[in-house]
Amino acid sequence: MKIRQLIYGLLIAAVTLPAAAETETMRLNMTEGVTEVSQRVFDLHMTILYICVAIGIAVFGVMFWAIIHHRKSKGAVAASFHESTRVEILWTIIPFIILILMAVPATNTLLAMEDTSKSDLTIQITGSQWKWHYSYFNEDVEFYSLLATTTAQIANERDKRETYLLEVDRPLVLPVGQKVRFLITSQDVIHSWWVPDFAVKKDANPGFINEAWTRIDKPGIYRGQCAELCGKDHGFMPIVVIAKPQAEYEQWLQVTKIAQQQAYEEEQRLLAMQMSMDELMALGETVYNTRCAMCHQVNGQGLPGAFPGLAEQGVSIDPAKKLEHISVVVHGRSGTAMQAFGPQLSLKELAAVVTYERNAWGNNTGDTVQAAEIQAVLNGEEF
Secondary structure (H helix, E strand, O other): OHHHHHHHHHHHHHHHHHHHHOOOOOOOOOOOOOEHHHHHHHHHHHHHHHHHHHHHHHHHHHHHHHHHHOOHHHOOOOOOOOOOHHHHHHHHHHHHHHHHHHHHHHHHHHHHHHOOOOOOEEEEEEEEOOEEEEEEOOOOEEEEEOEOOOHHHHOOOOOOOOOOOOOEOOOEEEEOOOOEEEEEEEOOOOEEEEEHHHOEEEEEOEOOOEEEEEOEOOOEEEEEEEOOOOOOOHHHOEEEEEEEOHHHHHHHHHHHHHHHHHHHHHHHHHOOOOOOHHHHHHHHHHHHHHHHHHHHOOOOOOEOOOEOOOOOOHHHOOHHHHHHHHHHHHHOOOOOOOOOOOOOOOHHHHHHHHHHHHHOOOOOOOOOOOHHHHHHHHOOOOO
């Protein structure tokens, strides 16, 4: 009697668990998403899950029924037979039919996921350790998107927000109802651009371009992460997408273009200006803590064997290597994890962070770096 109750309990659990998993409270199932493709992926997942549950119930039901009704205590004697052509045909044909029934919708869904034709907007996504760069084709809009969670939260010195490690300084903004094509690549190692709500997960490989697409059905904020082990700060590379109605998206696009033009004009004005040491140090500390501290640490000590220290050592304290210091920050260092920050930061930010590194943590070189010097290094000129 207990065996029969146990079997019934297992069967009931097998039937009810998939339905229960669909509820938000349990969070055991796939994300349904906000695109047609993500909904098709979810429906396909549920269809195959129910097929597997049905097969499991049928197979285990027959097995347990045979165990119970043909047990030795009831006097059952094992049958002796060698082979059955009919059984062999059945257990070949039935699984074949089941696989075909599963393969048809799966193939249609996969083909739909890979169809990037007739897109309304194309965006290039470039991954680098540990940030994303977005470039809107034919719009002259591009920017880097970095983790916005503070180092104090990461170090457990402040309370963590609900969006801890899933927040950025500049989110990707997309229009609702438009087909957006993504061209995904990488500058250094393999990354993976993954937003569950869109059912988009595509590797970013250096030297290659992968394609993906989405069409968002409703406005909102959608979050994702790099889904590839791309280095020690892999968990600090989030993705945030804001989907806006077409009119709001167009307004954002125009505002962004104006802001980028103003930033360029401001940089050109800076070339003739001399910033004070206090101004450079204040801005430099902010830039360093958000861009450099992950590797070189807040105290400038670095990580032995991985990232060199800057405090009282190296080019940061050598008066004769000021230009080399600028060049390393601007152009990066080939063969190492040191990225080129020239394309990522403004002239003002670059000047400030180099000044900060040459005067913080007891370095005290007294050197200041101005925007004109950064521009000269960017242009390959001698200043």
